[in-house]
Structures are given as structure tokens and as C-alpha cells.
Amino acid sequence: MNPDAPLLFFDSGVGGLSVLQPTRELLPTASIIYVADNAGFPYGERSEADIAARIPALLGRVVERFRPRLAVIACNTASTIALDTVRSALELPVVGTVPAIKPASEMSKTRVIGVLGTQATVRQPYVDDLAARFAADCTVIRHGSPELVELAEAKLAGAEVGVDSVHEAARPMFEGERGSEIDVAVLACTHFRLLDEELRAAFPGVALVDGGRGIARRIAWLTREQPWPAEPSPGIALFSGSSPNRSLLSALARYGLEEVRGL
Numbered sequence: 001m002n003p004d005a006p007l008l009f010f011d012s013g014v015g016g017l018s019v020l021q022p023t024r025e026l027l028p029t030a031s032i033i034y035v036a037d038n039a040g041f042p043y044g045e046r047s048e049a050d051i052a053a054r055i056p057a058l059l060g061r062v063v064e065r066f067r068p069r070l071a072v073i074a075c076n077t078a079s080t081i082a083l084d085t086v087r088s089a090l091e092l093p094v095v096g097t098v099p100a101i102k103p104a105s106e107m108s109k110t111r112v113i114g115v116l117g118t119q120a121t122v123r124q125p126y127v128d129d130l131a132a133r134f135a136a137d138c139t140v141i142r143h144g145s146p147e148l149v150e151l152a153e154a155k156l157a158g159a160e161v162g163v164d165s166v167h168e169a170a171r172p173m174f175e176g177e178r179g180s181e182i183d184v185a186v187l188a189c190t191h192f193r194l195l196d197e198e199l200r201a202a203f204p205g206v207a208l209v210d211g212g213r214g215i216a217r218r219i220a221w222l223t224r225e226q227p228w229p230a231e232p233s234p235g236i237a238l239f240s241g242s243s244p245n246r247s248l249l250s251a252l253a254r255y256g257l258e259e260v261r262g263l
Helices: 017-026 048-066 076-089 101-107 125-134 145-155 163-175 190-202 210-223 248-255
Strands: 007-011 032-038 070-073 112-117 139-144 182-186 207-209 235-239 257-262
Touching: 007 048, 017 190, 017 210, 032 048, 032 257, 048 070, 048 076, 070 076, 070 210, 076 101, 101 112, 101 125, 101 182, 112 163, 139 163, 145 163, 145 190, 145 248, 163 190, 182 190, 182 210, 190 207, 248 257
Parallel strands: 007 032, 007 070, 032 235, 112 139, 112 182, 182 207, 235 257
Antiparallel strands: none
16 A cells, blocks of 8 residues: 555535544544535435436546545435445445434433434435434434535635524424424534534534544544555645635645645
8 A cells, every 4th residue: 555545535515524634633644635526516405316426427537536545425415325336336445424323322311313414314214224223212303404504615615604593504403393302413414513613502402423533433444554654745625616715725724635626
């Protein structure tokens, strides 16, 4: 294994940064390629057939160009729809992102759990399976919120995002039958952890769980015997659509993504 072979992170936008951050903490010198398919954003409102065809084609181009050691689909919607297709198309390990229903069930005292994601993610049979396997004794309340995805993107791009806007976007999950009993909410979209402060202020007393750190540990385990560079290098961010504005460029640099290119 070439020590400079990068880790590849893929998302529809900036949500995957919430997976990149804990990975950098575990593997601080790893070379990073981050792909944002902002030309296809938002995935939560695209058809499943479109997503299943689009992602392997994009990733195939990036893998051929950069020869990563491992790919991470740092997007719940993309993972629940296209993970198996991507794994069959690429000849390298592929780590997906799935809703953290198991740890949420282990934490919940009321046995009422919220699953907050995109509309495409929360309706997937994969989520049904996770709930049946790991939270059979819980009431699992789901809500798809495209507004929260947009708010997370706006926040990273420099816009002021208020607690009231975040509260309004997630409010329906807590207002339905037994919604007031939710004590743990699964952030089933990687974008939502970028709104951590606003969500905690909007729904005090509700624990928020996601899979970011678990994914980072999985990446570290899969690459545990591989060589790494002695020093970190600037990460590369690839955008399939419009170029980031100045505020987003600054945000990307905080995550170590100092070079930005078109895809």
C-alpha cells in the first residue's frame, strides 16, 4: 500500500464533513479526497433509481483518478440506496453510513426514539430492518426534513442559521403521537450533526446520536496495518457543481481541505 493513497469521502454536499472530522482525529496524517456532488444535491428529493445510477458512475471516475485505499459513502441516503451497487462496482473497501438505531435503543429510557433524516432515508426498508433488529421494544418515530439539510449547507456557507428555524424543521417529529416522549433522536443524515448546537438548543433534554465516530473507528480498523504519511498533507475537495463561496472555502479549510477543484 502506497502511504500516500488517500481516503475517499463522498456526499451530496458538506454533510460528510461530520464523518471526516472524527476520522482525522484517529488518522491525522491520512491523505484525504472529499467529493461533494453538489450538482446532484439534494439527494433526499431525487428518485432512488437516479441515485443508484449516479453514485457508482461518479465514484468510478474519482477512484480511477486518485486510486484511494478505501471509500466512505458519508451520506445516509446514498448508503441506504446505493451501497451494495457501489461495492460491486469498485474493487476496494467501501464503508457506508447507516442510521444509529442500535445505540439509540441502548440509550433510550422512554423506549421512544426519533429518526431524523431525509425523506428518502426514513422511508427505506433498511431502516425498517434496523428498527426490527435493534429497537423491537421501542416506538420508532421517523421524520424526513429537507429543510434541515438546506440549513446545514447554508450554515457552512456562512449564512446565519437560527434555533427557531431548526426547531421548525424538526418539530413535526415531536408533535405526533408519542412524539413528546422521544428522549433520543438519531441524526440519520450526516448534514444534521453540523447543526448540533442549534438542535440541542431547540430540543433540550433529547440526546442526539449519529454514526460518525463509529464509522471513523471502522475506517481505522480496516486500514490498521497499512502505512501512512509521516506528516499530514492538504486535503482535496472536489465539487461536481458550482464552486464554493468564500465562507465555505474557509469552512473546508478548517477540516483540512485546502485545495478545491471541479469534478
